[in-house]
Amino acid sequence: MDNAFCTINNQTYSAYQFSQLDIATISQLRRFLECPTCHAPAFFRKAARNGQAACFGARPHNDECIESAPLSRLINGENDDEDVLHNDGQRIVLDLNYGAAEAVNHIDDDMNENGAGRGVRFRGNGNRPNAVVHRRLSTILRSLIINPAFRFSEQMIEVGTINQTISEFFVPFNEINQNCIGRICGYWGQIVDIGAGQDGTIWLNSGGREDVSLCLPTTIQQRFFDRFRINMVEDLVGSYILYLGDLRVSQNNKYYIVIDELTFVTCY
Missing domain, CATH: 2.40.50.140 (Nucleic acid-binding proteins)
Structure with missing residues (x-):
């Protein structure tokens, strides 16, 4: 789940925005999170050392909630909040062929071709990577609609060969x-x-x-x-x-x- 609503301050956060808060604020607000669609209680999962980005989850979503995602998309390990605060390079890769085996679509200048090159996902090698998250086009649209702060984010998004901030693209x-x-x-x-x-x-x-x-x-x-x-x-x-x-x-x-x-x- 990419977004969560905080009932203590009536603000919607993206997982990346929430991960950038200071440790004390994260500790305070994470107990007051809920799904912005079905309002089920939510939790915050911190970024992992293997490259899995920070994310939200619900406990659980209500039936047929569009924000529901398999638990396999969440990380299993935990790391401390200090690691989250220093892992500020999270970038979104827009996967136009989401679900295929690491397929990445490349968009040329005229938007006439849809390449099928092999994408490369991060594989841990002992150093903490910048977190990368792959997202569907539909997920991005929902975030733009329900989370006003997401529209002005300086977080980087990769679309084929294009690399821009969310606010620019x-x-x-x-x-x-x-x-x-x-x-x-x-x-x-x-x-x-x-x-x-x-x-x-x-x-x-x-x-x-x-x-x-x-x-x-x-x-x-x-x-x-x-x-x-x-x-x-x-x-x-x-x-x-x-x-x-x-x-x-x-x-x-x-x-x-x-x-x-x-x-x-x-x-x-």
Whole structure:
């Protein structure tokens, strides 16, 4: 579990943010943690010397809670809080093919290819590593939605050959501007309206005419619906969406993003 809600100060923390608190604060707050979705009691698991990043867990999650994860993702060993405070290099690797045997997808400058190179995970060799955590695109979107502090984090995220801070790489729809044109980023936000073009293209609109829209071409629509179990396109209204791609601008100065690769999109 990447995030936990603290009932003593009504603040949501990412595991990394929580691990950076001083020892006394961690000791005080860790007894007042709960799952931000199902509100089950939660615990904080410190970073391990073998490279496993700090994380949260619940005791246990309520049935069907989306934050639930197998206990195998948690570390078994314990180390002292002093080690957590000095292990400040935690970095997130965005695994677009999560679950495959250490597969890593590489995104080129045009976002047209999805490489299948072999990724390298840390293997302990006696020295304490900087903690690395692999995450799904859907997990990142949930963190962006429920944890405002996560959006402004200086924590590093690796997406293929791209290495940027979370605050640099993920751009909410309402902060898109001309400086984003042509930039490959994680653009995300809420869908508030659906439009349709004469050629059958579906437009997922984030607001008024001045706001960005996402183009869903006819060639990808059915696969998109099947993947996200959508019966009617109107079911997307109110949903959040995250897409890794480049921002474009039309001849009418309208910002838009073309969803042309399912690997780079998730909905919530």
